[in-house]
Amino acid sequence: MCSRTERDAEGLQCTLAEGPIVVGAGPSGLAVAACLANLGVPSTVLEKAHCVASLWQHRTYDRLKLHLPKQFCELPLMGFPAGFPKYPSKHQFVAYMEAYAARFGIRPIFGRAVEVAEFDAAGCCWRVVAQTGEVFLSRWLVVATGENAQPNTPELPGLERFGGRVIHTSSYKSGRDFRGENVLVVGCGNSGMEVSFDLCRHYARPHMVVRNSVHVLPREVLGVSTFGIAMALLKWLPLKAVDRILLAAAHIILGDTDRVGLRRPKTGPIELKNSTGKTPVLDVGALAHIRAGKIKVTQGVKEVTRTGARFLDGAEGDFDSIILATGYKSNVPSWLKGGDLFTKEGLPNKPFPNGWRGEDGLYSVGFTMRGLQGTSSDAINIAADISEQWRSGAVIAQGGGSTHRRPHCQRPLRPPLQGAPAAAV
Known part of the structure; x- marks a missing residue:
């Protein structure tokens, strides 16, 4: 929701946002916009793609399902439909996102990739410039592009001379495109394991590169979510004790993963997740294929050759394709200044x-x-904080004499005057 549009000193279209600007219309951006709307605060959501949850819609493989039960993946104020399965598919999750946006009246402005956002002290506001040339101004800026904004591509020596196909998992859809091929999958996280499993189902021959240690846990223990068990135990037991219980259960159900080349870290799975963000792999069938020899586990890549790769242990292999299951990273440094x-x-x-x-x-x-x-x-906290400032500012504007905390910026928000420096908003 925007209040009015004017022109700045450079002739750029300058939109004064009535509420905060939210950059990103994925789950994070929708969640904070919904929480704001629930408290009566409008927002302007900018999204570079032409749909909500674009990562889920365009950068995920066909067989993807939520790794955790749906009750752990709901956004504030609206749960999943009762008829959804325990682990919704990506298409069901996207449908949930679209229904969520509709319920709270969230109408992102699509096709607005942010080129730069910076705080202008003179004008006491955030100035957000889209690649379209439009300028958006607001007292508040919510960065909701998330940890997974862009693919993380590792530097593999010799990759540029490889004669086959090289893709990141963000472009991977199905193993049917690799039927009969020898495929090198670089990465052994949830994506690497699931892509390798999917390749097997379509009669490809995956070789999975395991560069570091990794925790592999069963997705369920006796029909109950492993994650759910961990969350319940953490209410009563210390974190390290919960980790020991999870590892004991994993050893009973999955066996010794070290024997198949998947070395466990010394730090427990929950402690490691909390300290580094490294998520344990929840096995959905890949481990059985590793034991059966259908998924080959290899050491790190020393260099890529024209026809394949050489590994750190001296082994070599020929491959038709390379899939980089190397995750994602934040893109905030590329556009947020200061x-x-x-x-x-x-x-x-x-x-x-x-x-x-x-x-x-x-x-x-x-x-x-x-x-x-x-x-x-975070969405609940942000909405409450901005709402307090919003209500306080409204009372002050009415001359009501409020004891609420004042908004951080008291001067009227306005675009640069004709002839004034562009930064002086």
């Missing part, structure tokens, strides 16, 4: 649950390394 909230890697400076608020009306949502539960927590 502010105290983010590191140079584009992650909050403060750990969860304190990384959602910065100075000068800057906020972040979707950077907790705790999935959609962390997103929900």
